[in-house]
Amino acid sequence: MKSITEQIKQKPWVGWLLFFVTVVIVFLLGLLASSIVERRAEAVFAYKPQVDYPDWEPRNEKWGKNFPREYQSYMKTADTLFRSKYNGSAMIDMLAEDPRLVVLWAGYSFSKDYNQGRGHYYAVTDVRNTLRTGAPMEGKPSPMPNTCWTCKSPDVPRLMSEIGIAEFYKGTLEEKGHEIINHIGCADCHDAGTMNLRVSRPALIEAFERTGRDITKASHQEMRSLVCAQCHVEYYFNKNKTEGVDYLTFPWDKGKTADDMETYYDNIEFSDWTHALSKTPMLKAQHPDYEIFTTGVHYERGVACADCHMPYKSEGGQKFTDHHIQSPLNNVANSCQVCHREETSSLVADVYSRQDKIIQNRDKLEELLVRAHNEAKVAWELGAKEEQMKEVQKLIRHAQWRWDYVAASHGASFHAPVEAGRVLSTGIAKAGEARLKLARLLASLGHNEEIPYPDISTKARAQAFIGLDMAMLNAEKDIFLKNIVPKWIEEGRKREKAWDK
Numbered sequence: 001m002k003s004i005t006e007q008i009k010q011k012p013w014v015g016w017l018l019f020f021v022t023v024v025i026v027f028l029l030g031l032l033a034s035s036i037v038e039r040r041a042e043a044v045f046a047y048k049p050q051v052d053y054p055d056w057e058p059r060n061e062k063w064g065k066n067f068p069r070e071y072q073s074y075m076k077t078a079d080t081l082f083r084s085k086y087n088g089s090a091m092i093d094m095l096a097e098d099p100r101l102v103v104l105w106a107g108y109s110f111s112k113d114y115n116q117g118r119g120h121y122y123a124v125t126d127v128r129n130t131l132r133t134g135a136p137m138e139g140k141p142s143p144m145p146n147t148c149w150t151c152k153s154p155d156v157p158r159l160m161s162e163i164g165i166a167e168f169y170k171g172t173l174e175e176k177g178h179e180i181i182n183h184i185g186c187a188d189c190h191d192a193g194t195m196n197l198r199v200s201r202p203a204l205i206e207a208f209e210r211t212g213r214d215i216t217k218a219s220h221q222e223m224r225s226l227v228c229a230q231c232h233v234e235y236y237f238n239k240n241k242t243e244g245v246d247y248l249t250f251p252w253d254k255g256k257t258a259d260d261m262e263t264y265y266d267n268i269e270f271s272d273w274t275h276a277l278s279k280t281p282m283l284k285a286q287h288p289d290y291e292i293f294t295t296g297v298h299y300e301r302g303v304a305c306a307d308c309h310m311p312y313k314s315e316g317g318q319k320f321t322d323h324h325i326q327s328p329l330n331n332v333a334n335s336c337q338v339c340h341r342e343e344t345s346s347l348v349a350d351v352y353s354r355q356d357k358i359i360q361n362r363d364k365l366e367e368l369l370v371r372a373h374n375e376a377k378v379a380w381e382l383g384a385k386e387e388q389m390k391e392v393q394k395l396i397r398h399a400q401w402r403w404d405y406v407a408a409s410h411g412a413s414f415h416a417p418v419e420a421g422r423v424l425s426t427g428i429a430k431a432g433e434a435r436l437k438l439a440r441l442l443a444s445l446g447h448n449e450e451i452p453y454p455d456i457s458t459k460a461r462a463q464a465f466i467g468l469d470m471a472m473l474n475a476e477k478d479i480f481l482k483n484i485v486p487k488w489i490e491e492g493r494k495r496e497k498a499w500d501k
Contacts, residue, residue, distance in 0.1 A: 055192045056158035060185035069315055074323035077119030082330045085352050092116035095459045100366045102462035107276030112473055120184040123152040128485050135476035136174035144173040145246035151231035153180045154187035157200040165202050169245045181492035189227040197223040201230040207250035224304035232289035234261060256291040258405040258423045276466055278376035280393040285404035292409045296416035308335045351414050358413035361424040365403045368431035372396050375438045375451050382445040395434035402427030
């Protein structure tokens with residue numbers, strides 16, 4: 001039998017074959033070794049904390065000592081440069097962009113001020129700055145309950161652990177303003193001892209319990225959405241649960257669709273406010289992001305919120321979750337293209353196409369609602385009776401709830417375009433039916449002419465149309481920001497320094 005050396009001399013290609021096979025084997029072994037070293041580095045990093053802190057430590061910079069990559073990426077939520085075709089992380093005055101909103105929310109605080117939400121870094125700042133809080137000052141408490149702070153800061157679970165859940169919900173917004181000084185962060189989603197994901201807000205746990213589910217049995221992948229669902233949901237303040245308390249509650253007892261929650265609210269005769277023009281008891285959708293996400297294809301495929309909004313990344317041999325929570329459109333490579341192989345331009349164009357179609361119907365529903373509210377106002381002025389208006393008001397209430405369910409849900413047109421389209425189409429039908437009934441009622445009251453569409457071409461004109469004195473509101477807010485907020489911050493920082501001592 002010939003030796004390998006003799007075979008190579010007779011057939012030189014055999015030598016080259018052995019050479020390339022050896023190169024491939026060495027390369028694969030190198031990859032394996034690199035992976036082992038990387039995993040070992042991750043293990044060493046994960047279990048050697050640099051500093052200790054208590055379970056409900058609200059200061060993100062303290063957590064950042066142990067988890068610098070996560071902390072540094074999270075602080076990028078302060079970046080407001082990205083703006084997509086619709087919204088993004090920039091500060092956008094939504095009432096200026098769409099003055100019809102002012103009329104839809106007439107009589108409610110959102111008609112005064114409504115800005116596109118910025119990153120989590122600004123959660124506390126934006127609550128202080130908004131005109132919706134009513135500029136609380138001495139002798140003039142805010143019309144907003146303290147419950148409004150619930151999703152804005154890790155100081156909230158800290159306070160709840162100290163004074164109790166119901167006690168935290170008591171009072172008006174300014175009563176605990178000096179306690180809420182740290183923006184959304186680590187303690188909102190993580191256990192300080194194990195770093196496991198955890199739900200720190202009781203409303204979600206209670207909603208699960210009422211529907212027979214134990215949230216502690218949720219898988220890790222489910223938790224990567226549920227920590228978001230603590231806040232990115234529809235909710236209301238239940239004044240009946242505990243006397244004198246605006247108790248934060250999720251209306252999920254009958255289900256999480258727009259129809260289910262509408263039925264829930266109707267059954268308990270709940271309303272957020274009475275519309276200033278149509279006198280309709282209205283519902284204001286908060287931000288039912290999780291609910292509408294659960295009706296979409298990504299949820300059905302097991303995708304979690306964090307998969308797209310907080311994708312994994314590697315840095316210096318360390319694999320970690322990118323805590324720069326943002327639109328996937330600003331990070332297509334790490335979010336969308338992990339699963340989808342299309343070019344970035346194609347993926348973005350697909351998102352915009354879905355958004356365009358949904359917004360086209362949303363805009364039409366807004367127009368119909370503006371007309372319906374204004375026509376109802378005229379009907380009241382002409383002497384319409386409550387019994388005559390009852391069915392009209394119900395249709396207006398339901399139509400606007402369906403509009404707001406989609407409009408207030410971040411990413412609804414992408415998360416679940418089919419469901420968003422269905423909800424809007426039923427809203428358009430209900431608004432049209434309300435206007436038909438109003439036309440017949442107006443005719444019976446002697447009014448047979450078309451009621452002109454109001455001049456609401458700008459935010460200022462729309463606010464004047466519904467009777468808002470914006471000069472006074474802005475002056476009060478300036479006083480609040482200059483005189484009250486700095487005292488809150490100073491008191492809060494003094495308290496934190498005392499902890500360290």
